[in-house]
Amino acid sequence: MNNKASTPGPLAGVRVIDLSGVVVGPVATLLMGEQGAEIIKVEPPGGDLMRKLGGRGIEPAMAPKFLHLNRNKKSIQLDLKKADDKAILLNLIEGADVLVSNMRPRALDKLGLSWSDLSLRNPRLVHCTITGFATGGPYEGTPAYDTIIQGAAGVAACTNAAHGEPLFAPFVLADHVVGLIAAQAVTAALFARSISGRGQAVEVPMFENMAAFVLCEHLGQRTFGEGGAFGDPRILNPDARPLKTQDGYICVSANTDVQARGFFSAIGRPELADDARFISVEARLENVNAYFEVRAQAVQRRTTSEWLALFAAHDVPAMQVNLFEDLIADPQLIASGTLVTEPGRAPMLGVRHANRYSHSGVPDAVFAPRLDQHGEEIRAALKGKGG
């Protein structure tokens, strides 16, 4: 199944006005743009902070992280303090399907951009606000950035439980995850509109969504009352990590009884499959420390490629750890078109939408815009409509 180039994508025909910046909103609209929605990125004077914060570009204000998060978008710079620019934004919203912002609701209100204001002009609008903390709660309006959410919502609590100190995940995790959740919520509201004919306001709070993510994973036995311990012991175990081989690292996953039996055979300890500690899913969970220790000690004794062959022969899921250099040479990422050399501004590595749609395709990728690159075109189109 291949994506057909130049076909419109499942969200073709959807027009999104994107007032968001940095990561969380741009991740949401990146996904929608890759699915064929038209994304109009409205940037304040000076542009999205990520243009500079995301590394050194080969031209100013075109940081690599900005490029990767803003493909397939158009840029217009608007100063919302100016009446003319504000009028342009309102005209754009009138003709749009979706508005995405990560301003605080009070700031949106002040600008006359709340759902109650805008739904009068455009009742079909899906009005998505990504907030730090859900409105109505005691933290409403508290400023939120990725690391603040990682710390407050329990991501750092997980590393604390696993490794004895609170750390962040080594990527903009909360922004990235909540951006995906926002894209899905907007898409669901568009689906609902296809039935009701009506848009609506959607609030996507970062803190609550990340806390729900963490709690589903790690409420553990505490789910059932104060006597129970937090945490999934299979995940927080110190040996729940890539295993060191003679020459690198490997990941092995043997969860079912059949896989565990295969694993014990592959390491030359078939008798362990009948050991009471390891004989069932429940037994291995109960004795997870011993199980993981057996794994870690056995795997040290051969090279990664020896293990990959052995595990494959025993139907045990396993794969090498890829470091960054490995990733950009990975034959699967290249064959699937996930990693490409950008046409037009070579040499530059680009990332592409990974999903395949049998009948919708995905649009050809378009390079991230320079600040206000499409300002003139967008303004002219509005005038053409008498806007």
Add this chain to the structure above:
Amino acid sequence: MNNKASTPGPLAGVRVIDLSGVVVGPVATLLMGEQGAEIIKVEPPGGDLMRKLGGRGIEPAMAPKFLHLNRNKKSIQLDLKKADDKAILLNLIEGADVLVSNMRPRALDKLGLSWSDLSLRNPRLVHCTITGFATGGPYEGTPAYDTIIQGAAGVAACTNAAHGEPLFAPFVLADHVVGLIAAQAVTAALFARSISGRGQAVEVPMFENMAAFVLCEHLGQRTFGEGGAFGDPRILNPDARPLKTQDGYICVSANTDVQARGFFSAIGRPELADDARFISVEARLENVNAYFEVRAQAVQRRTTSEWLALFAAHDVPAMQVNLFEDLIADPQLIASGTLVTEPGRAPMLGVRHANRYSHSGVPDAVFAPRLDQHGEEIRAALKGKGG
């Protein structure tokens, strides 16, 4: 803005047949079920592996992680090796909008459950297959589990770059993220169907999606050619972590010039705002080691609550690190209804959908099903239709 209880949700009226298990598929259908879709979880004899793998339940095969990932779903046990059960599945699919599976495409083919088989019976079906590795690439069909994808797709490479050893994120990250991506892709295909009248096959590959996630973050200067270094230095910096105070940990985010100025004032070093190393976004990025070191050293000198007051007074985004115990007592999570005591089977903590929809609401939460809890009801309904 509050969700109205007992209202249908943005995906009301959508019927999903869920053949998936463990985490990635259940995360996708959890989200859709919370938005009002009817989720029929088809379980093999013995049930979803997560019923046992996800911790000790207060009754057998009802592990806490299973409960948190399978709210708002119905369960029917079907043995697809038996003709009768297979016929029930096919009848269910005929009346459904969506099929979600995480079987390998070859296994689906063998069961007669590929898109080309099923689209003849139900051309409006959205047929979502979550694969480990995209079909057509050299790793096609390789078995994939969360940790294997974390290792292969670069999550462990990120911790290696940040901390000098490859580690997994301390949660089922790849499954969880790709589950969200799958939910969005299915929802987008439902939206496309609202226009075209036609369903389609959607493939959501785990490896490619997670690699894209990692590469957007950390291609860094390597984006522009072999001379450039991988990695976002703001994120991989050893001091990019919650900062130790006198009595705990705090997260501080001062990215804009105004925030940085506020930060330097709050720590009693206002002169640093005019230091050439710290005077702009670009300068602080270039001197991120020095900037983060100043931060880490300053913050040690007061308690968390002193800092929170000081940073608030200087408009610097900051928040305490919450550990697991803090999370379940957090007033925001309780006020927003994200964390609840389950009705019916108390005492039990439950997690709830965090997004708010002004006009769709979300359905009342329903406890995760026992294995085959709805088998009889679902079979009877099919017979009623002459199925």
